[in-house]
Amino acid sequence: MSKKQLSAVFVKMGDKVPTTKYDPNVNQDELIMKQQRLIEKEIMDSIPLVGDKEDFSSLEGEYDGDDIYKQKVKNLAKNYKYIRRTRPDGNCFFRAFSYAYLEKLIDDREEFNRFRELAAKSKENLVALGFPQFTVEDFHDTFMEVIDQVGKHHSVLSPGAPAGEDLHKVFNDQGNSDYVVVYLRLITSGQLQRDSSFYQHFIEGARSVEDFCHQEVEPMYKESDHIHIIALSTALGVGVRVRYMDRGDSAEVIAHDFPEGSLPQVHLLYRPGHYDILYPH
Numbered sequence: 001m002s003k004k005q006l007s008a009v010f011v012k013m014g015d016k017v018p019t020t021k022y023d024p025n026v027n028q029d030e031l032i033m034k035q036q037r038l039i040e041k042e043i044m045d046s047i048p049l050v051g052d053k054e055d056f057s058s059l060e061g062e063y064d065g066d067d068i069y070k071q072k073v074k075n076l077a078k079n080y081k082y083i084r085r086t087r088p089d090g091n092c093f094f095r096a097f098s099y100a101y102l103e104k105l106i107d108d109r110e111e112f113n114r115f116r117e118l119a120a121k122s123k124e125n126l127v128a129l130g131f132p133q134f135t136v137e138d139f140h141d142t143f144m145e146v147i148d149q150v151g152k153h154h155s156v157l158s159p160g161a162p163a164g165e166d167l168h169k170v171f172n173d174q175g176n177s178d179y180v181v182v183y184l185r186l187i188t189s190g191q192l193q194r195d196s197s198f199y200q201h202f203i204e205g206a207r208s209v210e211d212f213c214h215q216e217v218e219p220m221y222k223e224s225d226h227i228h229i230i231a232l233s234t235a236l237g238v239g240v241r242v243r244y245m246d247r248g249d250s251a252e253v254i255a256h257d258f259p260e261g262s263l264p265q266v267h268l269l270y271r272p273g274h275y276d277i278l279y280p281h
Contacts, residue, residue: 240264
């Protein structure tokens with residue numbers, strides 16, 4: 001998340017970015033970093049990793065006085081009934097994707113079984129690509145625990161809270177939630193490196209696919225773009241529809257499906273630098 005985006009979030013929350021009178025004796029870069037860390041802490045303290053499901057009309061209230069975006073929200077409302085927000089921390093795509101997909105699996109036993117089998121085998125595939133076994137195993141174990149937390153609700157003998165409540169609790173636990181994000185980043189990196197000759201065309205500059213993965217995919221808090229979505233959706237066999245809301249002249253919010261031509265199982269809203277979850281009518 002850029003400093004500009006962090007500042008915008010901070011101001012939207014009703015506070016002002018801390019300011020100090022210019023002092024030529026103060027290192028301005030250090031001052032900027034200090035302010036950025038303060039903003040990041042405010043976000044962490046005030047915004048859940050994954051929020052509650054909200055009526056879609058709540059989105060319109062964000063754009064009072066902005067006719068372009070209000071028109072786009074009205075266009076989206078024709079297709080979507082609810083929105084669920086995620087924390088704007090650079091991990092929002094992976095967190096939104098995993099939450100939305102696992103939530104769908106609660107009511108789809110056949111798809112759950114397919115995905116669980118694929119997820120179980122993914123560790124071996126990553127190790128075969130050269131990822132350190134000890135590191136992969138650690139994150140894979142938690143990833144499978146979260147998946148099985150969903151699967152237990154397919155049993156009529158399963159007691160306890162409703163599946164959706166359990167999932168929400170798991171994803172708002174920083175440890176479990178971040179482990180899921182890390183493992184999905186590893187799967188994405190693995191897919192990119194496995195088909196590097198294809199993905200190389202999407203990478204600008206002289207970087208190799210491996211370099212790109214080490215710098216832009218595997219580290220936490222790195223934002224996601226088309227290449228991340230294509231790789232992850234392909235690796236998992238899960239269709240993703242992303243609605244891109246920007247300041248283009250068209251009132252329609254364009255949809256992009258990944259992989260191309262797939263049936264969307266996960267719906268996400270993209271606004272510059274951030275992803276949230278959408279729920280169709």
